[in-house]
Amino acid sequence: MTRLATVVLPVAGSGTRMRPATDATAKELLPIYDTPLLLFALEEAVASGAQRLVFVSRATKPGISNYVEHLMSQEPSFAGVEVRSVDQGEPLGLGHAVLSARPEVLPGPVGVLLPDDLILGAPVLAEMADVFDPASMDCLAAAQRVDRAESSRYGMFDLAMASVGSAVLPARTLVEKPDPADAPSDLAVVGRYVLSEKIWPVLEKTTEGAGGEIQLTDAIAGLDRLYAFQFSGCRYDCGDKEGWFSATQAVRSDRLRKETVAAE
Numbered sequence: 735m736t737r738l739a740t741v742v743l744p745v746a747g748s749g750t751r752m753r754p755a756t757d758a759t760a761k762e763l764l765p766i767y768d769t770p771l772l773l774f775a776l777e778e779a780v781a782s783g784a785q786r787l788v789f790v791s792r793a794t795k796p797g798i799s800n801y802v803e804h805l806m807s808q809e810p811s812f813a814g815v816e817v818r819s820v821d822q823g824e825p826l827g828l829g830h831a832v833l834s835a836r837p838e839v840l841p842g843p844v845g846v847l848l849p850d851d852l853i854l855g856a857p858v859l860a861e862m863a864d865v866f867d868p869a870s871m872d873c874l875a876a877a878q879r880v881d882r883a884e885s886s887r888y889g890m891f892d893l894a895m896a897s898v899g900s901a902v903l904p905a906r907t908l909v910e911k912p913d914p915a916d917a918p919s920d921l922a923v924v925g926r927y928v929l930s931e932k933i934w935p936v937l938e939k940t941t942e943g944a945g946g947e948i949q950l951t952d953a954i955a956g957l958d959r960l961y962a963f964q965f966s967g968c969r970y971d972c973g974d975k976e977g978w979f980s981a982t983q984a985v986r987s988d989r990l991r992k993e994t995v996a997a998e
């Protein structure tokens with residue numbers, strides 16, 4: 735297993751798709767049934783062995799640092815985990831957010847975990863750390879099959895070989911938000927990454943891409959040894975109202991099932 739000394743959690747986005755809820759509360763603090771979305775992310779990051787968590791936030795979202803401070807002082811499972819916070823200033827894109835974290839990132843491969851991509855089941859970032867091989871990989875990104883019609887919402891993998899049932903697939907490159915007709919596969923990148931230190935010089939040179947934002951996908955496309963990781967859990971885009979609602983229903987079902995089992 736590769737130990738991920740640092741996991742970066744970008745939480746500086748505007749959350750416009752979840753308005754008006756996000757006028758009152760940061761997207762990452764919205765409850766998924768009975769649990770703030772961010773708590774799922776923190777538990778997964780710590781399960782990957784992270785010694786340090788780096789939050790990329792903004793002064794307009796103070797609730798996040800207050801909640802993280804509360805958790806770190808109250809929850810025994812987070813004892814010994816270092817927390818750092820950097821201010822992104824303006825939400826110029828995920829690539830810009832990750833680059834903003836760099837001064838606080840420890841040497842070695844870094845994990846990046848987007849809290850609004852909730853993945854229920856086995857802790858995906860920990861599984862990825864297990865299979866990440868620094869001698870042969872520059873990027874391992876979580877991957878999920880999507881309808882091609884949805885490819886313009888995702889970074890899409892250009893695979894080096896057709897899927898052979900393996901969890902780890904080599905890829906030639908990534909294409910950010912292609913039109914369905916141009917999508918090189920139906921395998922989309924979702925919010926978990928393990929990146930070697932080679933990402934930093936590439937990110938520094940990455941300019942605005944799709945949507946006028948500095949895209950992490952464009953920087954990853956500049957790396958040589960890319961791999962997709964097909965996870966087994968179920969992913970919910972909680973940055974979207976329907977995804978958030980489905981996640982809430984799934985967590986509720988799970989809680990009720992566990993309560994029934996416990997009562998038997």
Ligand code: UTP
Nearest residue numbers: 744745746747748749750751825826827831973
């Ligand atoms: P999204 O693509 O969901 O963007 O970001 P968003 O701004 O939060 O949401 P919408 O599109 O306005 O509804 C994915 C993740 O990257 C972070 C977000 O906080 C979220 O965790 N992010 C995005 C940043 O930290 N900074 C950015 O500039 C953009």
